[in-house]
Amino acid sequence: MDTAAMSPLTVTPPGFIPDSNATLNETACENWKEIHHLVFHVANICFAAGLVIPTTLNLHMILLRGLLTIGCALFIIWATLYRCALDIMIWNSVFLVVNLLHFIYLVYKRRPIKIEKELSSLYKRMFEPLHVPPELFQRLTGQFCNIQTLKTGQAYAAEDKTSVDDRLSILLKGKMKVSYRGHFLHNIYPCAFIDSPEFRSTQMNRGEKFQVTIVADDNCKFLCWSRERLTYFLESEPFLCEIFKYLIGKDITNKLYSLNDPTLNDKASKQIDRQPSLCSQLSVMQMRNSMASTSDSEDGLQMFLRGTSSASSLLS
Numbered sequence: 001m002d003t004a005a006m007s008p009l010t011v012t013p014p015g016f017i018p019d020s021n022a023t024l025n026e027t028a029c030e031n032w033k034e035i036h037h038l039v040f041h042v043a044n045i046c047f048a049a050g051l052v053i054p055t056t057l058n059l060h061m062i063l064l065r066g067l068l069t070i071g072c073a074l075f076i077i078w079a080t081l082y083r084c085a086l087d088i089m090i091w092n093s094v095f096l097v098v099n100l101l102h103f104i105y106l107v108y109k110r111r112p113i114k115i116e117k118e119l120s121s122l123y124k125r126m127f128e129p130l131h132v133p134p135e136l137f138q139r140l141t142g143q144f145c146n147i148q149t150l151k152t153g154q155a156y157a158a159e160d161k162t163s164v165d166d167r168l169s170i171l172l173k174g175k176m177k178v179s180y181r182g183h184f185l186h187n188i189y190p191c192a193f194i195d196s197p198e199f200r201s202t203q204m205n206r207g208e209k210f211q212v213t214i215v216a217d218d219n220c221k222f223l224c225w226s227r228e229r230l231t232y233f234l235e236s237e238p239f240l241c242e243i244f245k246y247l248i249g250k251d252i253t254n255k256l257y258s259l260n261d262p263t264l265n266d267k268a269s270k271q272i273d274r275q276p277s278l279c280s281q282l283s284v285m286q287m288r289n290s291m292a293s294t295s296d297s298e299d300g301l302q303m304f305l306r307g308t309s310s311a312s313s314l315l316s
Contacts, residue, residue, distance in 0.1 A: 053067075076096065119141055150174075152216055160211070164198035164210055165208070167225060170222060172221045175187055186259055197255065
């Protein structure tokens with residue numbers, strides 16, 4: 001019996017130098033192996049499709065993660081059923097979990113944001129045209145604010161009594177009347193700030209009081225923010241901070257128009273919303289102080305109204 005033929009090991013003699021040409025011949029791909037199963041190729045097609053999706057597509061990242069997840073799942077099937085390769089199955093299981101988590105997170109971020117029914121008209125009229133995302137609006141109205149109500153005849157603010165440092169509000173429903181020492185100035189309609197002049201004029205000065213009286217002319221509902229917490233929130237959201245500056249400036253402009261024409265109705269105020277807010281750059285504290293410095297007579301009030309008409313004429 002030939003013992004050398006039965007031995008599975010080949011003994012290399014001392015001093016033997018292997019032939020490099022023979023080694024290359026043994027490792028060269030002279031005969032290609034059999035083509036892998038169709039599942040393997042479909043998995044690679046998914047990877048290729050995910051990588052060529054243009055980044056300009058709106059759902060680019062969701063489609064990419066979805067195709068990578070499908071490709072990893074197919075690789076696991078191929079490695080388990082047709083290749084019996086444990087290492088390939090384990091690595092693709094890790095990739096599958098990572099991509100699946102990313103896919104779920106991206107889909108969650110794209111979910112439709114439900115805005116409360118009471119706030120939907122406010123968002124569509126004031127914030128949506130300025131491209132404020134629904135989720136950002138939801139954060140704005142979901143924190144440090146609440147919806148309050150006033151019955152007809154109840155006062156939102158009393159001149160020389162109510163502090164302007166506590167809150168900022170937007171009227172959602174009803175109508176309010178603004179007066180100064182018994183003289184009617186203008187109305188406040190839904191989707192308008194109630195105390196925008198006071199908010200702008202007291203950004204640098206604290207401890208001020210309302211110089212006008214604001215009373216509910218109907219049963220009113222309004223959105224009310226804590227001023228201190230709102231200011232802190234806007235500091236962390238520069239985009240929304242600029243939006244608020246614009247909206248408050250435009251609201252002040254509308255109030256100046258209303259002072260010039262106290263009979264201005266809601267339809268006319270919507271048309272004013274489309275005009276440039278030049279008067280938003282005016283100091284509202286100057287407006288309030290000019291009211292306070294005039295006499296209590298009708299002549300003093302008319303003098304102030306004539307002064308606001310000259311400012312509004314610049315916008316026409």
